[in-house]
Amino acid sequence: MEKNVIIICHYVDIYSKTCYSKLERGGFLDVIVMGAGPAGLFAAQKIASAGLQVLLIEKNNEVGKKLLVSGSGQCNFTHAGNIEDFFDKYGDKQKTVKHALKSFDNKGTTNFFKRLGVDYEITEGGKIFPKSRKSSSILGALVNINKLNGTVIKSNTNIKSIIEYDNMYNLMDDKGNSYCCNNLIIATGGCSYPQLGANSSGHKIAKQFGHSIVEPKAALTNVLTQETIYQELSGVSFENVSLTILRGDKKIKDKKGDLLFTHKGVSGPVILNSTRWIQDKDRLVFNLVNMSYEELDAKFEKDFQNKIQLLSYFKKLELPKSFCNIMLEHIGLDVHMNCANINKHQRKKLVKYLTSLTLTVESVGPLATAMVTAGGVNTKEINPTTFESRKQKNLYFIGEVVDVDGDTGGYNIQIAFSMAYVCATHIISKR
Numbered sequence: 036m037e038k039n040v041i042i043i044c045h046y047v048d049i050y051s052k053t054c055y056s057k058l059e060r061g062g063f064l065d066v067i068v069m070g071a072g073p074a075g076l077f078a079a080q081k082i083a084s085a086g087l088q089v090l091l092i093e094k095n096n097e098v099g100k101k102l103l104v105s106g107s108g109q110c111n112f113t114h115a116g117n118i119e120d121f122f123d124k125y126g127d128k129q130k131t132v133k134h135a136l137k138s139f140d141n142k143g144t145t146n147f148f149k150r151l152g153v154d155y156e157i158t159e160g161g162k163i164f165p166k167s168r169k170s171s172s173i174l175g176a177l178v179n180i181n182k183l184n185g186t187v188i189k190s191n192t193n194i195k196s197i198i199e200y201d202n203m204y205n206l207m208d209d210k211g212n213s214y215c216c217n218n219l220i221i222a223t224g225g226c227s228y229p230q231l232g233a234n235s236s237g238h239k240i241a242k243q244f245g246h247s248i249v250e251p252k253a254a255l256t257n258v259l260t261q262e263t264i265y266q267e268l269s270g271v272s273f274e275n276v277s278l279t280i281l282r283g284d285k286k287i288k289d290k291k292g293d294l295l296f297t298h299k300g301v302s303g304p305v306i307l308n309s310t311r312w313i314q315d316k317d318r319l320v321f322n323l324v325n326m327s328y329e330e331l332d333a334k335f336e337k338d339f340q341n342k343i344q345l346l347s348y349f350k351k352l353e354l355p356k357s358f359c360n361i362m363l364e365h366i367g368l369d370v371h372m373n374c375a376n377i378n379k380h381q382r383k384k385l386v387k388y389l390t391s392l393t394l395t396v397e398s399v400g401p402l403a404t405a406m407v408t409a410g411g412v413n414t415k416e417i418n419p420t421t422f423e424s425r426k427q428k429n430l431y432f433i434g435e436v437v438d439v440d441g442d443t444g445g446y447n448i449q450i451a452f453s454m455a456y457v458c459a460t461h462i463i464s465k466r
């Protein structure tokens with residue numbers, strides 16, 4: 036071992052030993068982090084790297100269970116491109132995420148893991164994965180750096196109560212052990228995937244300290260529709276579709292992206308990234324052709340002068356055959372019809388179908404199986420430059436426990452790291 040490595044290990048040993056002995060004596064630790072997902076693990080290692088005593092408490096018998104299943108076990112941990120392009124990937128929460136993302140961006144994330152020996156690769160669509168394509172590479176690196184920096188990790192520990200006195204905290208677990216700290220970070224995640232440890236304990240703690248909770252709901256999930264006629268289209272997809280969400284006559288949101296028909300409804304990025312806004316009974320209006328009604332009508336008027344079979348013409352437009360069959364059946368047109376025989380009324384029906392296909396939402400996928408929870412600790416009550424509670428000093432909320440949810444593509448794990456970074460930096464600066 037090199038000399039400076041020995042010195043570092045020696046100090047780290049002292050940090051964790053002091054931490055352990057303080058724990059044994061019931062002394063005050065600098066920081067306790069509750070929840071060992073990406074947010075908690077990242078915050079803990081950073082704070083410990085500055086020589087502060089950090090205890091990371093995890094309810095499960097193992098840390099980072101959700102991180103392990105992320106990206107189908109491959110962990111899409113961030114996204115490529117300029118960090119400015121991330122800002123609108125968190126619904127209406129730009130104000131909450133901007134500072135954190137700028138302070139610790141996607142390059143910060145890839146550099147961090149590269150320094151820990153985890154190389155990465157970028158997919159065509161910009162998703163970033165560890166080169167090993169194993170989420171265990173990311174989790175392993177986070178756990179190792181925590182151990183190296185002197186974080187004490189205590190898994191299988193269920194905190195039953197938290198008492199605050201003069202902005203300091205006393206936590207009691209279900210075995211009767213108590214832990215005291217000057218700063219408390221809540222990184223307990225959202226409510227989806229309870230089998231991986233998710234629960235609403237973070238929200239309950241927030242309520243205890245006077246916070247309001249934005250009703251948790253499923254995000255990054257499928258939508259079931261009332262219309263069942265599209266069942267045959269299960270697996271058929273459309274690229275770069277425009278979606279408008281309507282509630283009654285009110286327009287809720289516009290979004291663009293790829294659409295996938297499923298057995299009982301719709302999915303694909305345009306749906307996954309919109310579920311945070313979608314409610315039962317909403318109407319989803321799709322423009323499947325990336326052209327306005329007027330543009331498509333003018334195109335059809337011109338093109339339909341040619342004697343070509345409708346289905347052959349739609350094939351040229353790259354519209355899936357199975358979809359065209361259903362569309363023609365709906366409109367009451369024979370699939371063998373020739374374009375030249377379509378009258379104005381029929382043409383307009385076709386144009387309307389392709390530019391404003393409307394489906395009614397039966398339900399939005401259940402919270403338990405949603406990839407992310409929308410809702411959580413109200414962002415108005417948290418300082419976005421530190422993630423400290425505006426209601427309770429020395430109390431912090433980071434990661435999915437907060438009412439912030441990202442689009443699919445690595446945006447959720449990135450924001451967990453970015454929030455953890457600014458929170459940790461702030462706590463270190465208070466010394």
Ligand SMILES: Cc1cc2nc3c(=O)[nH]c(=O)nc-3n(C[C@H](O)[C@H](O)[C@H](O)COP(=O)(O)OP(=O)(O)OC[C@H]3O[C@@H](n4cnc5c(N)ncnc54)[C@H](O)[C@@H]3O)c2cc1C
Pocket residue numbers: 069070071072073074075092093094095098099100101102104105106107110111112113192193194222223224225227228231232233234236237405406407433434435436444445446447448449451
């Ligand atoms: C199937 C699936 C795939 C996903 N894929 C991706 C992806 O590829 N890319 C991406 O960016 N995002 C992905 N996500 C979302 C991403 O995993 C989460 O947004 C992210 O893990 C949130 O991090 P977190 O640290 O805030 O919370 P979590 O990862 O949920 O960690 C919270 C931790 O706190 C613990 N905990 C809870 N309550 C307590 C308590 N009272 N005391 C102590 N510990 C407690 C939990 O057991 C858990 O370990 C995916 C999610 C799922 C479910």
